[in-house]
Amino acid sequence: MMPPSFRARRLSRITAALCVMAVALPAMSGACAAATLRFGTDPTYPPYEYKLPDGRLAGLDIDIGNAICAAASVKCVWVQSSFDGLIPGLQARKFDAINASMAPTAARRAVMDFTQSVYPADIRLVAARGSHLAPNAASLTGKHVGVLQGSTQSSFVKANWETHGVLVREYQDQDSIYADLVNGRLDATVVLGSAARLGFLSKPEGARFELAGPRIDDPSILGASSVIGVRKGDAKTLQALDAALARLKQDGTIARLEKQYLGDGQAAK
Template identity: 30%
Template sequence: MHITRLIAFGCSAAAVALTAGSVQAQEQMQIKIGTEGAYPPFNYITADGELQGFDIDIARALCEEMNAECEFITQDWDGIIPALQAGRFDAIIASMSITEDRKEQVDFTEKYYNTPPAIVVPNDSNITGVTTEDLAGKVIGAQGSTTHFNYAEATYTDSEVRGYPTAEEYKLDMENGRLDAVIDDIIVLQEWLDSDNGACCKVVDTVTPIEEIYGEGIGIAVRQGEDELREKFNEAIQAIRENGTYQEINDKYFSFDVYGG
């Protein structure tokens, strides 16, 4: 009788544990995250094929906070919003600026970082400023379909602005003397300048972002109407800011707080 009771209790406890485990598995969210994989140090693919970067580490921390199982899908920048709308993934975590134009297509979380743009020129350039007059008559490169490209077209009206599919392609043209200047996020540019390939060039200055173009910072995009997912991301961003996880990731990549004011 005693043995029977122990066996019965053991089976009952195992059943409870199995049920609890099944419920937990059912409750775990499955999220597909779209990113570019070509924008170091925020998101990039290493030589051995691993997806890494600040965006990726933040995404993983948010997924852990949300008890979500996340899968990353790389997507060319030009098609990243259409791919989200088509259901290829559930969210974009790819250093996307929160702008009014994009809000007409997707919904955004609160920002998870905010850093300024800058202008880079060749080391022997006579360009000393970042105004319209300073760059008049020059050829300026930027990644197409970005806030940086939009800013360059709106501001440098006396210059030729060339759009590139990726940041790597404008860097290559700059290194080979086919551009007079490029514009991008200061951190992306500094990462390049600190590499062997970036020895060609120097930062002139940062650019004061125009909110109408650059928006409120960098956020996570979800499909319009996906309010529950958006709020879960917002809560997770706040949580990792408060529990120190954000700072740990920040310090892995940067020497200052990229969250911004």
């Protein structure tokens, strides 16, 4: 006979698995009211993930995650991390999924699995008005460009521009990049278009800056959409999240939240 402690741990694991499946099977959700789905996120990237003055989390991805949990009567638990710490945190089982406007790049797909697309991508260069800078290596040679550490923007800039003399600086959060743009320590940043519009360009400190040149397209590195990431091989969580996302798209929830937070601009990092 197995010891009581082992039986309890086994029952807990079975219950957790069933409650994750409740996202896909709503009829099961009533028995799982106390269950949790843990999302890892980086709350320094408005309008996708950010903190309100009272410390509560807000943003497009936060609302989408909460809608997923509400659909299954499962409690959302949000675990905060720097963006470059999210994949290690997922692999260390600190949370069940990454919900942080993440793009499904080939490098990430090698170590984790992804849901269906949540919303499309729009990656842009931000620079001072009248600087005549463009999103290419020739224009930015000798210039200081700030990028979010661990992001696809960082991977793109390093692979395509740094070897041509662009001076790349990585930061733990996007707000520090904006601050260094304002004080002249940076010449530009590569960032999600909607994040730049709503988190910087629409504010007084961003008045001297603009989206410079066309959007940056490189599907091999940047990806084309935002997704939610799960541990490699975690088919139950992946299927449950995909089922929930399909329902939220069908009932118009995601479209409504996109319009609320992004207007006409969408993006993934």
